[in-house]
Amino acid sequence: MPDDRNAIETDSVGRVYKLRGVKKGEPSNLVALADVTLTVSQGELFGLLGPNGAGKTTLIKILTTLLAPSSGRAWVAGLDVIQEARRVRPKINMVSGGEASGYGLLTVRENLWMFSQFYGIPSREANRRIKQLLEIVGLGDRIHTKSSELSTGLRQKMNIVRGFMTDPQVLFLDEPTLGLDVGASRDVRRFIQEWLRADTTRTILLTTHTMAEADELCDRVAIINKGRVLACDTPAALKRTLQRDAIFHLEVTPLGGTHPEIFKNIPGVRQLVHHPGDGTATLEFFLEEESVLSEVVMQLSSNGIRLKSLQKREPTLEDVFVDLVGRSMEEVESEGEA
Amino acid sequence: MRAKPEARPYGIRRFLQTVIARAYPRLIGANREPTWLFFDVFLPLLSICAYVFVYRAIGAPEAYIGFVVMGGAMTAFWMNILWSMSTQLFWEREQGNLSLYIVAPTSLMAILLGMALGGILATTLRSLAILLLGYWVFNVQFVVSSFLALFVTFTLTMVSLYGLGMMTSSLFLLYGRAAWHLAHLAEEPVFLLSGFYFPVKSLNFWVAAVSSLIPLTLGLDAMRQLVFSSGPLLGFLPIPMELLVLVILSVAFITGAHFLLAYTERLAVREGRLTESKT
Numbered sequence: 001m002p003d004d005r006n007a008i009e010t011d012s013v014g015r016v017y018k019l020r021g022v023k024k025g026e027p028s029n030l031v032a033l034a035d036v037t038l039t040v041s042q043g044e045l046f047g048l049l050g051p052n053g054a055g056k057t058t059l060i061k062i063l064t065t066l067l068a069p070s071s072g073r074a075w076v077a078g079l080d081v082i083q084e085a086r087r088v089r090p091k092i093n094m095v096s097g098g099e100a101s102g103y104g105l106l107t108v109r110e111n112l113w114m115f116s117q118f119y120g121i122p123s124r125e126a127n128r129r130i131k132q133l134l135e136i137v138g139l140g141d142r143i144h145t146k147s148s149e150l151s152t153g154l155r156q157k158m159n160i161v162r163g164f165m166t167d168p169q170v171l172f173l174d175e176p177t178l179g180l181d182v183g184a185s186r187d188v189r190r191f192i193q194e195w196l197r198a199d200t201t202r203t204i205l206l207t208t209h210t211m212a213e214a215d216e217l218c219d220r221v222a223i224i225n226k227g228r229v230l231a232c233d234t235p236a237a238l239k240r241t242l243q244r245d246a247i248f249h250l251e252v253t254p255l256g257g258t259h260p261e262i263f264k265n266i267p268g269v270r271q272l273v274h275h276p277g278d279g280t281a282t283l284e285f286f287l288e289e290e291s292v293l294s295e296v297v298m299q300l301s302s303n304g305i306r307l308k309s310l311q312k313r314e315p316t317l318e319d320v321f322v323d324l325v326g327r328s329m330e331e332v333e334s335e336g337e338a
Numbered sequence: 339m340r341a342k343p344e345a346r347p348y349g350i351r352r353f354l355q356t357v358i359a360r361a362y363p364r365l366i367g368a369n370r371e372p373t374w375l376f377f378d379v380f381l382p383l384l385s386i387c388a389y390v391f392v393y394r395a396i397g398a399p400e401a402y403i404g405f406v407v408m409g410g411a412m413t414a415f416w417m418n419i420l421w422s423m424s425t426q427l428f429w430e431r432e433q434g435n436l437s438l439y440i441v442a443p444t445s446l447m448a449i450l451l452g453m454a455l456g457g458i459l460a461t462t463l464r465s466l467a468i469l470l471l472g473y474w475v476f477n478v479q480f481v482v483s484s485f486l487a488l489f490v491t492f493t494l495t496m497v498s499l500y501g502l503g504m505m506t507s508s509l510f511l512l513y514g515r516a517a518w519h520l521a522h523l524a525e526e527p528v529f530l531l532s533g534f535y536f537p538v539k540s541l542n543f544w545v546a547a548v549s550s551l552i553p554l555t556l557g558l559d560a561m562r563q564l565v566f567s568s569g570p571l572l573g574f575l576p577i578p579m580e581l582l583v584l585v586i587l588s589v590a591f592i593t594g595a596h597f598l599l600a601y602t603e604r605l606a607v608r609e610g611r612l613t614e615s616k617t
Contacts, residue, residue, distance in 0.1 A: 017610065058610075064441050067610040082607070086348075089443035099434045105367035116441035117359030118449075197496045 002075035006171050007203035008040035008063060013072035015058050015227075032058040033227040034071070040220075043200040045192070047218030049317065051332040054226040056207035057096075060172050063205065064094050077169050090119070092170050095163035097156065097178025106147030108139065108158050111147050112165060119166040126165070131162040137191055153184035154184040160188055164195055177213060179273040189217055209329060211317040223321055225332065232323040237318055242315035242323055245270060246290045250283045250300075251308040258303045266299060268292030273328045280308060286323065348443055354524075356448035357455060364456020369463070378414060379465040383471055384412035389535045390476055401568040402536065404479065407472030408565070409534035411465040412558050415499060416528055418461040420521050424505030426453050427511040427602075436511075440606060446599050450507060454500035481567045487577065488564045494584040495557025501591030502553060508598035512605070528552055533559065537572040546574055553587050556580040 002009045015033040022028050033055045040046040048056045061067035063076055065085040074081045077091045102111035109130055118127035134140045137157045142150065147158060156179065163171055173192070177185040196202055208214050214221050215235045222232040231238060260274040263283070271286035285296060290312075300307055322328050327335075383392040389406040427450075430436040439449050440558065472478055482488055510517040532538065538546045538559050549555045560580040563569040574580070 006371065015610075061437075061610060064437075066437055066440055068607050085607075086443070089441060090348075092441065094438075094441055096434065101434045101438055103363040103367055105370050106363050110362065110366070114359045115360060115438065115442070117355040118352075118439070118444040120348070120355060120443070 004078050005042060006039045007042045008076055008205060010036050010038045010074040011072050012037055013069045013074050015168060016070045018103045021286055031227050036229050038222055040203060040205060041204055044219045045196055045204045045217055046289055047214040047221040048224055049214045049221050049223035051209055051329045054224045057174055060174050060207060064092060065089060069151050075126045093163045093166050093168040094172035095159050097175030099159055102147050107144050107146055109143045112162055115162050116165060129165045133165055134180055137161060153180045170203045173204060175207055215317050223324060225325050238320045242319055247313055247315055247319055248285045248293060249311045249313055251280050252283060252300060253306045254281045255305060263299055266295050271322050273322055353445055356444045358450025360449045361456035365459050368460040370486040373390040379454055379467045382410055382413055382468055386391045386472055401501045402478050404566050405562055406535050407476060407478050408562060412554060413534055414461050414464045416554055418457050419499060419503040420525060423457050424506040424510050446603060447596055450504045454504055456498050458500060480565045482565050483614045487584060491560045494581060495553055498553035498584050498588040498591055501588050501595055504595035505591050505598055511602055539572055539574045550583060553584060556583055
């Protein structure tokens with residue numbers, strides 16, 4: 001049974017999709033989620049961090065009653081998302097990054113008013129909230145603009161208002177800053193934090209593949225890859241797991257024919273991430289101790305690779321991901337696309 | 339997990355709020371772009387012109403001109419059902435609205451009803467414009483025998499027709515492109531089978547009887563009987579019988595829409611393939 005103090009709880013949730021039109025011998029199932037057990041407390045801003053295709057959106061769909069899990073159970077606000085979906089829905093809302101919801105011919109106000117009616121908000125109250133929230137996100141002067149005439153960033157701000165105007169108990173934000181420029185992303189992040197601070201009974205589950213966003217916003221973060229939760233803790237605690245490592249950021253001349261794997265084989269090198277570049281390549285080394293660095297530099301030199309700059313830095317969530325998965329999120333995503 | 343999602347009764351007030359809110363974009367949005375006057379009124383009028391000229395050239399009774407104008411006005415409703423009502427849930431999914439509708443604490447049936455209501459009101463405006471232009475250009479004489487009967491007939495026709503549209507919208511969502519092809523196939527044959535440009539009585543009795551499954555067939559026939567002096571002579575069935583069939587069709591289609599929608603929602607939750615276009 002779920003704990004009433006938890007806004008979200010999942011117990012061994014799994015989701016398997018049946019693939020259609022697969023050739024003989026190829027797998028006919030796709031495991032999107034496997035054995036996910038999580039708890040999110042009331043008042044928490046919880047982050048799901050993982051590359052595209054990790055299972056974040058699948059988990060959000062399950063928690064927002066859009067999708068049944070293949071195994072396990074999930075509760076939102078103490079209610080079973082399948083058995084009590086009707087009671088869950090008034091307590092939640094969701095916003096997805098890059099969504100084009102609403103109707104282009106309607107104005108911003110009209111679109112938001114339409115959605116407010118589905119939640120039973122009286123028209124006058126809905127219009128008051130719409131006006132107030134649009135002002136807060138800096139969209140007040142666009143209230144009578146057709147939504148088709150909004151830029152991607154402004155449209156996303158409208159979507160954000162749509163999610164917040166129903167004042168949900170639990171809000172699901174699926175990549176809310178996707179496709180936004182730096183300024184708009186900052187505005188949205190600030191708004192999310194202020195909204196949560198205003199009422200301690202509110203809870204947000206946010207998915208992102210932006211490490212800095214998770215680090216800045218979230219009270220706790222679950223790192224997810226290939227449908228499995230690999231770690232779950234506060235950003236600070238997750239980063240502390242790498243305190244024993246010495247992390248170096250090296251800028252070097254392109255590796256050419258040298259395979260990065262040879263540096264990984266140096267005793268004391270725990271992880272290596274290689275970002276190729278035209279004139280400059282970067283290498284992120286996770287070393288068991290600083291003394292290993294001299295061997296790394298020697299190896300670079302013996303392979304004709306010139307060191308341009310070297311910097312020791314503090315661990316980030318990206319480093320935690322690399323440590324857990326063995327590759328950077330960028331590498332995992334490009335592997336998925338291939 | 340194979341559990342069915344719960345039913346979604348959220349009260350009559352919420353239901354009505356949803357109907358009105360979802361009708362709003364259809365009614366306001368559809369008339370916000372003035373191009374509808376050209377595409378939805380002027381172009382259908384060209385088809386009407388063609389039939390009128392043919393009938394006049396062959397010396398057909400003048401009543402046929404009125405039949406053509408009325409049939410032409412009603413084509414707007416069939417086009418609205420095929421290309422707007424039926425495809426709407428499909429487009430809502432493509433746009434990302436469908437998942438928001440499912441997550442919202444309201445009835446999906448109310449959302450579908452709102453689409454239908456908005457469609458009826460917006461299309462009635464187009465239909466009236468065609469009717470008035472036809473009246474003005476071709477000097478059609480309307481002799482309404484009973485405005486009340488006309489109103490009841492039109493309302494029943496709309497209820498059954500949009501009930502059919504609500505039902506097919508779930509089918510479109512389930513079968514996607516296959517349903518799309520069926521809609522293409524249904525467009526022209528229905529113009530023929532429902533007697534848009536001639537009295538349906540001209541068809542073989544059994545063909546006309548089968549065509550009566552399309553609500554516009556009997557609705558149009560009954561309305562023609564009510565607004566043209568020679569209408570009763572050219573009518574397919576007595577008006578009360580046509581109204582009875584329309585009532586039966588209304589109940590069948592709306593009940594069908596309710597169950598199909600519930601089935602679609604269950605499928606959406608179980609298989610997750612209906613809330614996004616690519617999974």
